[in-house]
Amino acid sequence: MASTLSCEKEYVSRTRKSRAHFEKAKKVLPAGVESNVRFFEPYPFVVERAKGPYIYDIDGNKIIDFALGYGPMILGHNHPQVVKAAREQVGKGTMFGASPEIALEYIKILQKAMPSMEMMRFANSGTEATMHPLRVARAYTGKDKIAKAEGSYHGGHDYALQGVDIPEDMLKDKANQPSIPFGKGIPKAVSDLVVMYPFNDWGVTEEVITRDADELAAVIIEPVQAGGGCFIPRDNYLKRLRKLTKDLGIVLIFDEVLTGFRVAFGGAQEKFGVKPDLTAVAKVAGGGYQLAAFGGKKAIMEEIVPNDEGNVYHGGTYNAHPVSVAAGLATLKILSKPGTYAKIDMIGDSLFQGLRDISEDRGVDTWVESIGSMAQMYFTDREVSTWRDAQDIDREAWRKWFMYSLGKGVFFGVPHADEHFFTSLAHSKNDIEKSLEISDQAFKKIAEG
Ligand SMILES: Cc1ncc(COP(=O)(O)O)c(C=O)c1O
Numbered sequence: 001m002a003s004t005l006s007c008e009k010e011y012v013s014r015t016r017k018s019r020a021h022f023e024k025a026k027k028v029l030p031a032g033v034e035s036n037v038r039f040f041e042p043y044p045f046v047v048e049r050a051k052g053p054y055i056y057d058i059d060g061n062k063i064i065d066f067a068l069g070y071g072p073m074i075l076g077h078n079h080p081q082v083v084k085a086a087r088e089q090v091g092k093g094t095m096f097g098a099s100p101e102i103a104l105e106y107i108k109i110l111q112k113a114m115p116s117m118e119m120m121r122f123a124n125s126g127t128e129a130t131m132h133p134l135r136v137a138r139a140y141t142g143k144d145k146i147a148k149a150e151g152s153y154h155g156g157h158d159y160a161l162q163g164v165d166i167p168e169d170m171l172k173d174k175a176n177q178p179s180i181p182f183g184k185g186i187p188k189a190v191s192d193l194v195v196m197y198p199f200n201d202w203g204v205t206e207e208v209i210t211r212d213a214d215e216l217a218a219v220i221i222e223p224v225q226a227g228g229g230c231f232i233p234r235d236n237y238l239k240r241l242r243k244l245t246k247d248l249g250i251v252l253i254f255d256e257v258l259t260g261f262r263v264a265f266g267g268a269q270e271k272f273g274v275k276p277d278l279t280a281v282a283k284v285a286g287g288g289y290q291l292a293a294f295g296g297k298k299a300i301m302e303e304i305v306p307n308d309e310g311n312v313y314h315g316g317t318y319n320a321h322p323v324s325v326a327a328g329l330a331t332l333k334i335l336s337k338p339g340t341y342a343k344i345d346m347i348g349d350s351l352f353q354g355l356r357d358i359s360e361d362r363g364v365d366t367w368v369e370s371i372g373s374m375a376q377m378y379f380t381d382r383e384v385s386t387w388r389d390a391q392d393i394d395r396e397a398w399r400k401w402f403m404y405s406l407g408k409g410v411f412f413g414v415p416h417a418d419e420h421f422f423t424s425l426a427h428s429k430n431d432i433e434k435s436l437e438i439s440d441q442a443f444k445k446i447a448e449g
Pocket residue numbers: 070124125126127128130153154155156222226255256257258282283
C-alpha cells in the first residue's frame with residue numbers, strides 16, 4: 001500500500017475497521033473488492049447501512065453520498081415506498097422462473113417514459129442490456145461490426161471493453177483510432193470488429209461511420225457520455241447521428257443505463273428529442289435492485305422470437321426478477337409524478353453551480369460538466385467536452401479534493417477522476433451546503449499547494 005498522503009490522513013484515521021476488513025478481504029477477493037471500480041487508494045471504506053442521502057460505514061462514519069450506488073439511487077437509499085414494494089413481493093415469493101404479472105405493468109410505465117421501446121426484454125445488469133441488442137442488431141442487419149465511441153463504457157462484455165481507456169502511446173488520429181481492448185483476455189478477433197468514433201466531434205464521426213457503413217450493424221452510444229466522466233452532446237450531435245445511421249441502414253443503440261430516468265423521466269432520448277432504434281436501461285430502472293432491459297423497434301426486437309429459420313437467443317434465469325420489478329415499478333411511479341425532475345435538477349444544479357463558484361473564488365481552475373443530477377468536475381483551465389479533452393486534466397488535484405472531502409464525510413462519486421457523481425431527491429439544502437463548505441476547504445488547500 002502506498003504511503004499516506006496528507007489529503008488522506010483524516011480518512012485513514014477515521015476508517016480503521018474498514019482498513020482491517022480490506023486486509024482480510026484482499027486474501028479472498030482479488031484487489032479486496034467485488035468490482036474493480038470499487039477499489040481506490042489507500043483502501044475503500046466498507047458499508048454497514050444506508051438511508052436517504054447517507055451511507056454509514058463500519059467505523060460509524062455518516063457519509064453524504066454522491067455516488068448513489070454508482071447511479072441507481074436517484075430517490076436516495078431505502079426510500080420507504082420502494083422498501084414496502086420489495087417487502088410485499090418477498091412475502092409473495094422471490095423466484096418463479098415464470099412471468100410475474102407485474103412485469104406488464106412495469107413495461108407500460110417504461111413505454112410511457114420511452115415510447116421508442118415498442119417491444120422489450122428484461123435483463124439483470126447494464127452489461128447484459130448492451131450485449132443483447134448488439135447481437136440483435138447483427139442478426140437484423142446481417143453485418144458483423146459495431147461502432148462505439150472512444151472512452152465510452154457499456155459494461156463488461158468483450159465488444160464493450162474496447163477503447164474504454166486508450167494508453168497515450170496507442171492514441172492515433174481520431175479518424176483512424178484502432179480498437180484497443182480494455183485489459184487482458186479479450187480476443188483480437190473481437191477488437192477487429194469494433195470501430196472507434198469520437199463522441200462530440202461530428203465531422204470525424206460522420207467520416208468514420210460513412211466509411212465503414214457497409215460492415216456496421218450498429219452504432220452504440222451513451223447519449224451523454226459518462227465513460228471518461230460526463231460529456232454533454234453539443235451542436236445537435238445526437239440528431240445528426242440519428243439521421244446518418246438511418247440513411248445508412250445502421251441500427252442506432254442508445255445506452256441509457258446511466259441516463260435513463262436520470263437526465264429526464266424519458267432519459268436522454270426525451271431530453272434531446274432523438275428516437276433510437278434500440279435502447280438499453282438499468283441502474284435507476286431497478287431502483288437499487290438488479291433490473292435491466294433492452295428494447296426498441298418491433299421489427300428489430302422480433303429477431304428474438306423463435307421461428308423455424310432461426311432466431312437470436314435471449315434468456316436469463318433471473319430476468320424480470322419479481323422483487324426487482326416491484327422495486328423498479330415503485331421507483332418509476334414516484335419519478336413519473338409531475339414536477340419531480342424539476343426538483344431533481346434543482347438539487348443537482350445547486351451543488352454543481354456551487355462547485356463552479358467556490359473553485360473560481362479560490363482561484364482553482366475547474367470545469368464542471370453537468371446535466372440535471374449528474375456531473376463530473378475536471379481540474380483544468382479549459383472547457384471539457386470530449387474524452388480526449390479530459391486526458392490531460394490534473395488528476396492529482398481531483399484526488400486531493402476527493403480524498404479530503406471523504407475524510408470529512410462527503411463521498412464525491414465513483415472514486416476515480418474519470419467517473420462522475422450524482423445528486424438525489426433525498427439530498428437536503430444542508431447536505432449541499434455542508435458538501436460545498438468542505439469542498440471550499442479542499443480548494444483552499446489545493447490553491448495553497
Ligand atoms: C453507460 C453504462 N452502460 C453499461 C454499464 C454496465 O452496467 P452494469 O455495471 O450494471 O453491468 C454501465 C455501468 O456503469 C454504464 O455506466
